[in-house]
Amino acid sequence: MSRTASLRSGAVQGPDTPPDGSPGVAPVLSVEGLTVSVATAAGPRPLVQEVSFALRSGETLAIAGESGSGKSITSLAVMGLLPPNVAPTAGRVMLGGTDLLRLPERRMRAIRGDRVAMIFQEPMTSLNPVMTVGAQLVEAIRAHEPLSAREARGRALDALRAVRLSEPERRLSQYPHELSGGMRQRVMIAMALALRPDVLIADEPTTALDVTVQREVLDLLRDLKRDTGTALVLITHDMGVVAEMADRVLVMKDGRTVEEGPVATVFEAPAADYTRALLAAVPRMGARPPAPPRPVAGPPVLALRDLVVGFDTGRGLLGRPTHRVHAVEGVSLTIAPGETFALVGESGCGKSTIARAIAGLVPFSGEIEVAGRILRGQRDVTRAVRRDAQLVFQDPAAALDPRMRVGDLVAEPLAIHGIGSRAERRAKAEALFERVGLPRTALDRYPHEFSGGQRQRICIARALALDPRLIVADESVSALDVSVQARVLALLKELQDELGVSYLFISHDMAVVDSIADRVAVMYLGQIVETGTRAQVFGDPRHPYTRRLIEAVPVPDPRHVRPPRLREAREIPSPVRRRGDPPARMALRDMGEGHLVAEA
Amino acid sequence: MTDIALPEPRRRGTLARLARRPLAFAGLVVIVLTVLAAILAPWLAPYDPNTQHFDGLTLQGAPLPPGGGPDGAFPLGTDLLGRDLLSRILYGARTSLVIGVVANGMALVVGTLVGVTAGYFRGLLGAVLMRFTDLMMAFPALLLAIALAAILRPSLWIVALVIALVNWVQVARVLYTETTSLAERDFVQAERAIGAGHGRILGLHILPHLLPTIIVYGTLGISTTVLLEATLSFLGIGVQPPDPSWGNIIFESQTYFQAAPWLVFFPGLAILVLALAFNLVGDGLRDVLDPTQRERA
Numbered sequence: 001m002s003r004t005a006s007l008r009s010g011a012v013q014g015p016d017t018p019p020d021g022s023p024g025v026a027p028v029l030s031v032e033g034l035t036v037s038v039a040t041a042a043g044p045r046p047l048v049q050e051v052s053f054a055l056r057s058g059e060t061l062a063i064a065g066e067s068g069s070g071k072s073i074t075s076l077a078v079m080g081l082l083p084p085n086v087a088p089t090a091g092r093v094m095l096g097g098t099d100l101l102r103l104p105e106r107r108m109r110a111i112r113g114d115r116v117a118m119i120f121q122e123p124m125t126s127l128n129p130v131m132t133v134g135a136q137l138v139e140a141i142r143a144h145e146p147l148s149a150r151e152a153r154g155r156a157l158d159a160l161r162a163v164r165l166s167e168p169e170r171r172l173s174q175y176p177h178e179l180s181g182g183m184r185q186r187v188m189i190a191m192a193l194a195l196r197p198d199v200l201i202a203d204e205p206t207t208a209l210d211v212t213v214q215r216e217v218l219d220l221l222r223d224l225k226r227d228t229g230t231a232l233v234l235i236t237h238d239m240g241v242v243a244e245m246a247d248r249v250l251v252m253k254d255g256r257t258v259e260e261g262p263v264a265t266v267f268e269a270p271a272a273d274y275t276r277a278l279l280a281a282v283p284r285m286g287a288r289p290p291a292p293p294r295p296v297a298g299p300p301v302l303a304l305r306d307l308v309v310g311f312d313t314g315r316g317l318l319g320r321p322t323h324r325v326h327a328v329e330g331v332s333l334t335i336a337p338g339e340t341f342a343l344v345g346e347s348g349c350g351k352s353t354i355a356r357a358i359a360g361l362v363p364f365s366g367e368i369e370v371a372g373r374i375l376r377g378q379r380d381v382t383r384a385v386r387r388d389a390q391l392v393f394q395d396p397a398a399a400l401d402p403r404m405r406v407g408d409l410v411a412e413p414l415a416i417h418g419i420g421s422r423a424e425r426r427a428k429a430e431a432l433f434e435r436v437g438l439p440r441t442a443l444d445r446y447p448h449e450f451s452g453g454q455r456q457r458i459c460i461a462r463a464l465a466l467d468p469r470l471i472v473a474d475e476s477v478s479a480l481d482v483s484v485q486a487r488v489l490a491l492l493k494e495l496q497d498e499l500g501v502s503y504l505f506i507s508h509d510m511a512v513v514d515s516i517a518d519r520v521a522v523m524y525l526g527q528i529v530e531t532g533t534r535a536q537v538f539g540d541p542r543h544p545y546t547r548r549l550i551e552a553v554p555v556p557d558p559r560h561v562r563p564p565r566l567r568e569a570r571e572i573p574s575p576v577r578r579r580g581d582p583p584a585r586m587a588l589r590d591m592g593e594g595h596l597v598a599e600a
Numbered sequence: 601m602t603d604i605a606l607p608e609p610r611r612r613g614t615l616a617r618l619a620r621r622p623l624a625f626a627g628l629v630v631i632v633l634t635v636l637a638a639i640l641a642p643w644l645a646p647y648d649p650n651t652q653h654f655d656g657l658t659l660q661g662a663p664l665p666p667g668g669g670p671d672g673a674f675p676l677g678t679d680l681l682g683r684d685l686l687s688r689i690l691y692g693a694r695t696s697l698v699i700g701v702v703a704n705g706m707a708l709v710v711g712t713l714v715g716v717t718a719g720y721f722r723g724l725l726g727a728v729l730m731r732f733t734d735l736m737m738a739f740p741a742l743l744l745a746i747a748l749a750a751i752l753r754p755s756l757w758i759v760a761l762v763i764a765l766v767n768w769v770q771v772a773r774v775l776y777t778e779t780t781s782l783a784e785r786d787f788v789q790a791e792r793a794i795g796a797g798h799g800r801i802l803g804l805h806i807l808p809h810l811l812p813t814i815i816v817y818g819t820l821g822i823s824t825t826v827l828l829e830a831t832l833s834f835l836g837i838g839v840q841p842p843d844p845s846w847g848n849i850i851f852e853s854q855t856y857f858q859a860a861p862w863l864v865f866f867p868g869l870a871i872l873v874l875a876l877a878f879n880l881v882g883d884g885l886r887d888v889l890d891p892t893q894r895e896r897a
């Protein structure tokens with residue numbers, strides 16, 4: 001088996017390589033007829049049924065599917081990490097010559113991490129926050145191989161170098177919270193690869209990461225796989241990631257295999273209806289034809305003028321703040337009636353803070369004008385203002401009070417603003433429910449009885465209750481499966497055509513923004529670096545950051561060739577600065593027809 | 601559209617759902633019976649609780665065991681002064697229930713007010729309230745009780761007040777923490793964004809979520825309260841003799857525990873059963889009031 005020099009150096013030879021036959025011929029891992037069931041009061045209920053696949057050395061298999069498709073359960077079954085009450089009921093998981101499903105926990109423990117390793121979605125919760133990165137790596141290595149602490153440390157250092165972390169020696173003595181999300185995920189990958197496993201299972205490894213960081217981690221995974229020959233099982237909901245990474249893809253739905261085949265075949269000629277529908281629902285950059293700009297009628301619904309939001313932090317002498325988070329630093333924009341304006345950027349760029357400032361949830365300075373009312377501070381955000389500007393959150397499950405009936409929740413804004421009698425409010429809630437495509441009978445249910453997409457419809461109905469002029473949608477479709485996401489986006493467009501409402505659409509997902517926005521602003525560290533119409537920003541990106549963002553988006557097309565680049569994980573600049581040291585304001589230059597670009 | 605299909609739920613009233621849980625229902629029955637016994641004590645009790653019976657003691661002056669006396673006249677026996685134990689336990693239920701419910705209720709109300717106010721508004725008000733809570737926590741409860749009882753005339757209500765003053769602190773601490781995290785949740789932020797006032801947010805969106813904790817503290821508190829009352833009574837601060845309470849029956853007799861175990865056993869059993877009943881009902885209520893637990897009810 002080929003392994004990189006970088007992983008090998010300074011390391012003692014591990015246990016004997018498994019008797020898996022000649023590489024490239026016999027599969028490293030083969031799953032045959034795997035069925036996993038959960039024990040319920042009404043008897044076992046299957047979560048995964050009759051799933052089979054084979055994985056050869058050096059191959060990447062993507063298991064793709066929407067939530068509830070059983071893709072994660074499949075990987076947990078392979079790892080022997082199923083939750084209590086859930087157990088495999090049929091099938092075999094063959095690693096080399098052994099059936100992992102038959103192994104006792106004690107022997108499984110020796111295989112886990114050593115021969116089959118796994119990385120999870122959220123690198124922060126997968127690392128122990130009170131142990132240094134080095135200590136955790138050394139512990140993981142020594143749990144499987146009889147190395148001295150010094151040797152294991154050397155191996156850990158090699159592993160960190162292999163995942164191209166900058167300053168690997170310093171990283172060893174750092175704690176997880178001192179690293180960025182992308183660096184943490186690299187540490188997880190280093191931990192998984194330090195023992196040179198035959199199979200690496202990555203469960204949504206980049207879903208929690210920003211798009212540019214995702215790009216780096218995907219590139220890294222691909223390079224490592226090529227260098228080490230480790231077989232990779234990639235579990236993802238993102239068809240773009242599938243297209244870029246996988247050799248073969250297994251599409252799952254409701255616990256069953258819908259389709260399996262080489263990536264190119266599945267993308268170009270999907271055999272199953274479900275795969276076709278899934279691929280059709282995936283938002284693609286540049287898929288929407290350029291639309292003529294909407295005629296601007298009347299004064300702006302929303303205007304931000306030099307908006308600044310900051311928070312003090314840190315504890316100096318006598319508890320005085322030492323630092324300041326410059327979340328939003330002088331943002332100006334206007335939204336016309338019936339227009340969709342999108343704010344894009346990565347986490348921490350201040351886009352959500354703008355939403356919270358408009359909703360009156362954080363103190364701000366500068367000026368916000370909502371439907372003609374000028375607000376100069378948080379105190380000016382009165383009930384009347386809130387009537388005109390409504391907020392829809394990212395996670396509909398968290399944004400609805402779980403102890404209230406959804407009908408009451410939708411009617412609540414009316415009650416707060418003293419509109420109508422109880423019966424009238426109820427009638428309005430019923431009408432809103434029908435408008436967003438939910439049955440009237442659903443009014444008396446509780447939020448947990450609905451699916452994610454249904455809950456977001458409820459949130460939209462609630463936002464519409466007061467007939468607002470502006471809806472601020474903060475990552476409102478990010479938590480939804482693509483097919484549901486497509487339907488919710490369609491609903492938003494319909495509502496706009498019908499009611500003339502404006503949207504401030506906040507998202508990190510460039511493809512989604514490209515499919516819905518009229519105008520776009522790209523934010524970076526609290527400031528707008530580029531703004532203009534969708535065609536201007538996405539069709540002719542001028543600022544280097546905008547370009548980097550657009551290039552980083554995974555393209556759901558296996559034929560797409562990406563120019564190779566070598567990247568190293570750096571520390572990303574932070575909006576937290578010493579007090580009295582504000583960041584430099586970037587001046588925006590007009591490139592013509594309202595296309596504003598920050599001078600780099 | 602596939603995301604529209606909804607499962608058919610089953611809906612019942614709160615009491616009906618509680619009745620479907622056998623343990624909670626049994627607890628409810630016990631509580632109702634105890635309340636009835638306390639109210640109807642004058643009719644149920646065979647004797648006046650404070651009458652010392654001439655034939656209630658042996659010739660050596662020892663209390664009679666259960667079923668003792670002529671023709672088993674004292675079903676649970678008599679106490680050290682020859683008073684009928686059954687009558688004393690029945691009347692004692694009045695004291696213990698009043699203390700348990702009133703003192704605990706006051707503690708819950710004060711603790712909830714302080715904890716929720718401090719947790720929701722934070723800032724200076726929250727800091728002052730919580731430092732005061734810490735102060736109360738550090739102060740020895742018994743010392744406070746003795747001081748208060750010395751200033752005011754000892755009575756049942758003073759005992760309730762003292763117990764409430766001692767017990768609200770823990771409630772406030774726990775609810776403070778829970779409220780601070782609730783206030784940051786998206787749905788509370790969403791309410792603020794709609795323009796909901798503090799009253800609406802607190803009453804409709806925060807208190808219902810604290811209910812499970814409040815119920816747990818309320819029901820767990822009953823047993824500790826009854827015992828704290830016993831301690832206070834023992835120190836002469838609480839319910840004044842000869843009036844019975846479950847606590848003071850035990851404390852009066854504890855030195856004779858080996859010679860006359862029934863004197864401790866029966867009131868002890870009464871405390872245990874009542875406390876257990878409240879806990880069971882509290883547990884059941886917590887599940888029944890949570891809409892996400894409903895289908896499993």
